[in-house]
Amino acid sequence: xxxxxxxxxxxxxxxxxxxxxxxxxxxxxxxxxxxxxxxxxxxxxxxxxxxxxxxxxxxxxxxxxxxxxxxxxxxxxxxxxxxxxxxxxxxxxxxxxxxxxxxxxxxxxxxxxxxxxxxxxxxxxxxxxxxxxxxxxxxxxxxxxxxxxxxxxxxxxxxxxxxxxxxxxxxxxxxxxxxxxxxxxxxxxxxxxxxxxxxxxxxxxxxxxxxxxxxxxxxxxxxxxxxxxxxxxxxxxxxxxxxxxxxxxxxxxxxxxxxxxxxxxxxxxxxxxxxxxxxxxxxxxxxxxxxxxxxxxxxxxx
Amino acid sequence: xxxxxxxxxxxxxxxxxxxxxxxxxxxxxxxxxxxxxxxxxxxxxxxxxxxxxxxxxxxxxxxxxxxxxxxxxxxxxxxxxxxxxxxxxxxxxxxxxxxxxxxxxxxxxxxxxxxxxxxxxxxxxxxxxxxxxxxxxxxxxxxxxxxxxxxxxxxxxxxxxxxxxxxxxxxxxxxxxxxxxxxxxxxxxxxxxxxxxxxxxxxxxxxxxxxxxxxxxxxxxxxxxxxxxxxxxxxxxxxxxxxxxxxxxxxxxxxxxxxxxxxxxxxxxxxxxxxxxxxxxxxxxxxxxxxxxxxxxxxxxxxxxxxxxxxxxxxxxxxxxxxxxxxxxxxxxxxxxxxxxxxxxxxxxxxxxxxxxxxxxxxxxxxxxxxxxxxxxxxxxxxxxxxxxxxxxxxxxxxxxxxxxxxxx
Numbered sequence: 001x002x003x004x005x006x007x008x009x010x011x012x013x014x015x016x017x018x019x020x021x022x023x024x025x026x027x028x029x030x031x032x033x034x035x036x037x038x039x040x041x042x043x044x045x046x047x048x049x050x051x052x053x054x055x056x057x058x059x060x061x062x063x064x065x066x067x068x069x070x071x072x073x074x075x076x077x078x079x080x081x082x083x084x085x086x087x088x089x090x091x092x093x094x095x096x097x098x099x100x101x102x103x104x105x106x107x108x109x110x111x112x113x114x115x116x117x118x119x120x121x122x123x124x125x126x127x128x129x130x131x132x133x134x135x136x137x138x139x140x141x142x143x144x145x146x147x148x149x150x151x152x153x154x155x156x157x158x159x160x161x162x163x164x165x166x167x168x169x170x171x172x173x174x175x176x177x178x179x180x181x182x183x184x185x186x187x188x189x190x191x192x193x194x195x196x197x198x199x200x201x202x203x204x205x206x207x208x209x210x211x212x213x214x215x216x217x218x219x220x221x222x223x224x225x226x227x228x229x230x231x232x233x234x235x236x237x238x239x240x241x242x243x244x245x246x247x248x249x250x251x252x253x254x255x256x257x258x259x260x261x262x263x264x265x266x267x268x269x270x271x272x273x274x275x276x277x278x279x280x281x282x283x284x285x286x287x288x289x290x291x292x293x294x295x296x297x298x299x300x301x302x
Numbered sequence: 303x304x305x306x307x308x309x310x311x312x313x314x315x316x317x318x319x320x321x322x323x324x325x326x327x328x329x330x331x332x333x334x335x336x337x338x339x340x341x342x343x344x345x346x347x348x349x350x351x352x353x354x355x356x357x358x359x360x361x362x363x364x365x366x367x368x369x370x371x372x373x374x375x376x377x378x379x380x381x382x383x384x385x386x387x388x389x390x391x392x393x394x395x396x397x398x399x400x401x402x403x404x405x406x407x408x409x410x411x412x413x414x415x416x417x418x419x420x421x422x423x424x425x426x427x428x429x430x431x432x433x434x435x436x437x438x439x440x441x442x443x444x445x446x447x448x449x450x451x452x453x454x455x456x457x458x459x460x461x462x463x464x465x466x467x468x469x470x471x472x473x474x475x476x477x478x479x480x481x482x483x484x485x486x487x488x489x490x491x492x493x494x495x496x497x498x499x500x501x502x503x504x505x506x507x508x509x510x511x512x513x514x515x516x517x518x519x520x521x522x523x524x525x526x527x528x529x530x531x532x533x534x535x536x537x538x539x540x541x542x543x544x545x546x547x548x549x550x551x552x553x554x555x556x557x558x559x560x561x562x563x564x565x566x567x568x569x570x571x572x573x574x575x576x577x578x579x580x581x582x583x584x585x586x587x588x589x590x591x592x593x594x595x596x597x598x599x600x601x602x603x604x605x606x607x608x609x610x611x612x613x614x615x616x617x618x619x620x621x622x623x624x625x626x627x628x629x630x631x632x633x634x635x636x637x638x639x640x641x642x643x644x645x646x647x648x649x650x651x652x653x654x655x656x657x658x659x660x661x662x663x664x665x666x667x668x669x670x671x672x673x674x675x676x677x678x679x680x681x682x683x684x685x686x687x688x689x690x691x692x693x694x695x696x697x698x699x700x701x702x703x704x705x706x707x708x709x710x711x
Binding site: 044 | 380381384387388403404406407496497550677679680683687690691694695696697
């Protein structure tokens with residue numbers, strides 16, 4: 001009896017989390033999958049429509065493909081840019097200079113601010129008439145564009161604003177870079193390798209697992225982006241920033257088409273799943289796992 | 303194996319306990335002290351909620367058997383009401399304006415109103431009932447309203463040396479005035495929204511003798527009619543001639559900053575303009591030629607969920623919330639809707655508020671397209687995009703072409 005209690009104990013410890021997961025994550029997830037086959041206008045009773053919602057989405061709803069393309073475009077620019085900035089900042093604060101702690105904090109602060117506040121701050125910064133960004137540009141003699149009015153610039157404005165939250169990714173890079181043994185760098189500099197060479201031949205290969213992790217998480221978050229566009233642009237100007245997440249949200253809570261919005265969400269889930277799988281597939285050719293290599297070598301020796 | 307079963311049993315039990323606790327928590331209609339509990343959802347925020355809480359507390363103090371709980375949904379109002387109705391857990395009472403979207407989840411109030419006698423209904427401004435009804439059934443009690451009116455900055459008018467808008471101020475007058483002001487001061491003469499809410503914008507079409515659609519919801523021959531084209535062309539031209547600013551927001555910020563001399567808006571901005579001690583005036587909307595202008599009505603009402611378990615208690619609170627005392631307490635926050643209050647408080651002598659009532663009087667008898675079109679939220683989204691195409695300075699799309707395309711949708 002005592003033995004069995006012992007075995008149950010660990011499960012009891014994680015029980016609160018499991019209940020939370022079942023009730024607040026898995027439950028709604030399955031519920032939304034079921035709802036995606038229904039027509040549910042919220043106040044009325046749901047009607048079963050089979051694949052009707054999916055057919056509607058792929059054949060008749062023009063906004064579906066438009067929003068999908070906008071989100072893909074955003075991800076294509078945002079993901080590499082965000083990772084490059086994060087890596088650059090991480091390299092900066094990893095340098096052996098004084099007061100890096102202060103800079104580390106400064107770079108991380110934007111990530112602590114809530115998305116709503118970030119959106120409001122950026123709507124002031126980007127305002128075409130009295131925004132500070134255009135003021136700074138005017139000091140350089142450049143007439144700033146109407147960021148949130150010109151459909152050609154709005155998506156760029158959203159990308160700039162979202163790059164503000166680069167802090168947590170930077171920290172992950174930073175801890176990984178800090179974990180690289182200094183002996184490697186010493187050996188390299190003795191061999192006369194420049195710091196550029198050191199970055200590309202030591203740092204970059206050794207942090208590829210982190211690179212993979214950050215790549216996947218930022219692909220996922222870029223597709224789920226909704227707070228920023230909802231508050232900063234409202235999907236405009238001229239629907240140029242009508243992201244897929246906003247499209248789904250509006251279908252659910254503005255047009256009250258909950259079944260249809262569930263179908264939207266599941267299509268997004270499948271797209272993210274495929275992209276993630278693709279990244280994983282290719283990862284074997286560019287991600288370098290130190291420990292694995294060490295193990296393989298050990299195995300080969302005897 | 304047995305252990306696994308035991309574990310999953312425990313997990314299930316806990317889960318069901320949590321769930322049942324949720325269910326009973328949401329639906330409990332009696333609070334601990336034996337009072338009937340009524341939930342009331344408001345969309346207001348900050349100080350407005352504080353003021354509402356004071357009013358709610360007053361009601362609770364005077365009723366031994368009812369306890370009203372004010373729930374402040376703020377920005378998430380629509381999301382929460384939607385989710386609440388979907389899960390059959392909507393608050394008993396809620397603020398409401400978008401009846402076409404929600405009326406299926408609301409309780410018709412006609413029988414309750416009838417019980418109160420003839421005079422009860424008469425005391426409310428009659429134009430308001432239409433905006434709180436769907437297909438002849440009343441779904442909400444009027445709480446407040448606003449029409450739209452023309453706000454003008456007296457200082458800028460003086461600086462430019464032009465006359466203040468008088469009786470029968472027309473759009474041609476407005477354009478001439480705006481031109482002079484734009485030339486003689488640093489400000490633009492007029493401002494309008496780049497992305498106006500289509501619900502609001504229909505008033506200009508009404509004022510010029512047309513509408514978005516006919517009584518059956520058909521847009522062809524209405525939104526692309528000549529009268530409609532004239533309206534959009536006029537706004538677009540004012541922007542192109544640079545006598546009007548096209549604003550990203552509703553224009554209040556630009557007006558407060560003295561960047562524009564005139565703009566059209568509801569009574570919502572009065573408090574913030576007064577805080578700034580601005581020297582401004584309000585007058586009726588400009589006319590198209592000799593036709594009297596018409597304003598849209600933005601009304602707020604209080605509605606009852608059809609799933610409410612305590613409808614009589616809820617009705618008791620609705621009467622209080624729309625009664626004289628509450629109407630008086632809300633002056634400054636909402637324009638009163640009771641004729642007796644307007645008389646006793648001498649609202650019509652107040653030059654700030656009077657134009658909104660004058661607009662109300664001359665705007666009776668129009669039905670917004672949102673009450674006609676079944677799928678208004680989607681129609682509205684398409685219209686909004688069309689308007690933006692015409693008014694966004696980076697496109698200024700041709701009016702005729704845009705409206706003809708909009709009529710096809």
